[in-house]
Every structure is written in structure tokens, then in C-alpha cells.
Amino acid sequence: MHSIPLPGPGEEPLDRREPTIHRGEPPDAPLAIRTLLKDLGLRPRKAFGQNFLVNDDILRKIADAGEIDRNDLVLEIGPGLGHLTRHLAARAGRVIAVEIDRGLVRALRKMFQLVPTVEIVEQDVLEIDPVALTGDRPYKVIANLPYYITSPALRHFLEARRRPVLMVVMVQREVAYRILAPPGNLNLLAISVQVYGRPRLVARVPSGAFYPRPKVDSIVLRIDVFDEPAIAVPTDKFFRVVSAGFAMPRKQLHNALAQRLWMPPGQAPEILRAAGIEPSRRAQTLSIPEWERLVRTLEQRGLV
Numbered sequence: 001m002h003s004i005p006l007p008g009p010g011e012e013p014l015d016r017r018e019p020t021i022h023r024g025e026p027p028d029a030p031l032a033i034r035t036l037l038k039d040l041g042l043r044p045r046k047a048f049g050q051n052f053l054v055n056d057d058i059l060r061k062i063a064d065a066g067e068i069d070r071n072d073l074v075l076e077i078g079p080g081l082g083h084l085t086r087h088l089a090a091r092a093g094r095v096i097a098v099e100i101d102r103g104l105v106r107a108l109r110k111m112f113q114l115v116p117t118v119e120i121v122e123q124d125v126l127e128i129d130p131v132a133l134t135g136d137r138p139y140k141v142i143a144n145l146p147y148y149i150t151s152p153a154l155r156h157f158l159e160a161r162r163r164p165v166l167m168v169v170m171v172q173r174e175v176a177y178r179i180l181a182p183p184g185n186l187n188l189l190a191i192s193v194q195v196y197g198r199p200r201l202v203a204r205v206p207s208g209a210f211y212p213r214p215k216v217d218s219i220v221l222r223i224d225v226f227d228e229p230a231i232a233v234p235t236d237k238f239f240r241v242v243s244a245g246f247a248m249p250r251k252q253l254h255n256a257l258a259q260r261l262w263m264p265p266g267q268a269p270e271i272l273r274a275a276g277i278e279p280s281r282r283a284q285t286l287s288i289p290e291w292e293r294l295v296r297t298l299e300q301r302g303l304v
């Protein structure tokens with residue numbers, strides 16, 4: 001089983017040392033994107049989370065974080081106007097870029113028509129089966145994510161039949177901090193990611209690096225995906241119990257479990273004690289190994 005090398009309670013979330021990127025952005029970058037969109041007869045579509053990256057330093061940093069070389073197959077979510085795609089194509093053996101917006105797909109296919117290693121797929125990324133696109137080849141997911149699908153997109157790949165070996169994703173700053181939460185202060189999203197991989201912060205990105213400018217700052221995260229999940233109990237049972245625990249985060253754990261898992265009154269505190277967990281604790285204080293112990297205890301009693 002894997003240990004999860006995250007900071008302990010009270011420690012700084014990973015890498016406060018990592019600098020925010022400001023350099024490398026030509027002053028007219030937003031104008032260049034605006035002009036490109038206009039030439040293509042397109043506008044940024046809010047409903048698709050279209051905030052295009054205009055800072056070349058950041059684009060390079062995302063590609064660097066993926067440690068991509070000619071042996072790599074990269075799956076990009078939401079290539080947009082192809083700015084990140086170009087950096088990926090310059091390094092990878094093959095890039096499959098999945099874009100939902102038909103107008104952008106048409107433009108991207110023209111832009112990359114002379115680049116045989118880039119394939120543009122028109123689809124909702126949440127509807128693709130990674131195996132159908134990548135076959136049995138190892139692959140890396142790299143994306144400036146559309147923020148409205150951050151959690152589902154992460155889960156889609158981390159829970160897939162064949163998971164990527166690595167993910168490098170731009171997410172909203174607050175979401176990044178939730179994902180990077182240390183043991184002792186976990187949440188459902190952090191657990192959903194940390195069971196499958198080790199997240200770490202690559203760079204902070206100010207909102208001015210995008211056009212249109214979003215309301216919030218962002219963070220580039222890298223997730224090194226484990227070969228096997230970090231738990232030795234079935235993941236469906238594990239997440240049923242963890243979700244039950246977090247459904248009432250302000251309640252003591254024995255109350256939340258009794259209500260959500262339909263346990264006879266009085267049984268929950270005993271089960272928690274048998275798992276070595278004080279029943280008055282709250283869900284966010286449990287570590288992943290503690291959740292795992294709880295699931296195993298519930299399993300032994302036929303309660304999950």
C-alpha cells in the first residue's frame with residue numbers, strides 16, 4: 001500500500017515557496033486572443049468555462065510539470081485555442097485533445113492539420129472512456145480545466161478503468177487548497193484525490209493570466225497517480241462510508257454514520273471504538289488509514 005507524503009496538521013500546504021508567475025506575458029496578449037477569436041467568428045463561452053491562458057511562461061510551466069517526452073501520449077482536456085496544445089505537441093509523441101465546443105474544434109483542426117501527432121476529438125470529456133481513446137498505452141492528462149467540471153473531471157480519470165500515470169491541471173485556487181488539505185483537516189474532495197494519487201502545487205497563477213479574466217486566482221497542480229489506490233478495501237464501499245461521514249460535517253461522527261448508514265441506535269459509537277476511532281470526532285479529522293479501518297470494521301459486521 002502507498003503512504004501519502006503530505007504535510008502534517010498545521011503545516012503549510014506543500015510549497016509556499018513556489019513563486020507566482022508574472023513574467024513572459026506580452027502586454028497585448030489578451031488583445032491577441034480577442035483578435036484570434038474575432039477572426040474565427042467566436043466569443044468566449046462562459047457556459048464552457050472558457051478562460052484562455054495568455055501567459056507563455058505558465059503554458060511552458062504546465063508542460064514542464066508533465067515531464068513529457070516523445071514516448072508520451074498526452075490527453076488534453078479542453079484545448080480551446082490550442083495555446084497549451086502547441087507546447088504539448090512540441091514535446092509529446094502524441095496528443096489527443098478533447099474539446100466540447102464545435103466552433104473551437106473546427107478552428108483547432110485547421111490549426112493542427114499539418115501536425116500528424118495531434119488529434120482533435122469533439123466530445124464532452126466526461127463522456128469519453130479513456131481506454132477507447134488511448135488503448136492500453138500509458139497516458140498523461142494535462143489541462144487548463146474548465147472550472148465547472150473540476151471535480152467530475154478529476155474523478156472521471158482517477159476512477160477510470162485505466163488511470164493516467166500523471167495529471168497536471170489548472171484549477172481554482174480554493175479548490176487546489178482543498179485538494180492539498182493535510183491529514184487532520186481533510187474533506188471529501190481531498191480524499192477522492194489522495195486515495196488515487198499524490199497532489200502537489202506547481203505554480204500559483206494570477207487571474208490576469210487569462211482572457212477573459214476570471215474572478216479568482218488559480219493554481220497548477222500535479223497529481224502523481226498511484227499504481228493502485230492507497231486503500232485495501234473496495235473503493236465503492238470506502239466512498240459510501242466517507243460520503244456518509246461528510247454528509248453532516250458539523251455532527252460527531254457516530255451521529256452522522258448512524259443516520260446515513262442506517263445503523264441501529266447505539267451501535268455506531270461501539271463500531272467506531274472497535275476501529276480505534278473516538279466516536280465524538282468529526283469527519284474532517286480522520287486520516288485515510290482511519291477511514292479504511294472503519295470501513296473494514298463495518299465490512300466485518302456486514303454493514304457495508
Ligand code: SAM
Nearest residue numbers: 048051052053078079080099100124125144146
Ligand atoms: N486550453 C485552453 C487554454 O489553456 O487557453 C482553454 C482552457 S479553457 C479554461 C477550458 C476549455 O475546455 C475550453 O476550450 C472549453 O470549451 C473546454 N471544455 C469545457 N467543457 C468541456 C467538456 N465537458 N469537455 C471537453 N472540453 C470542454
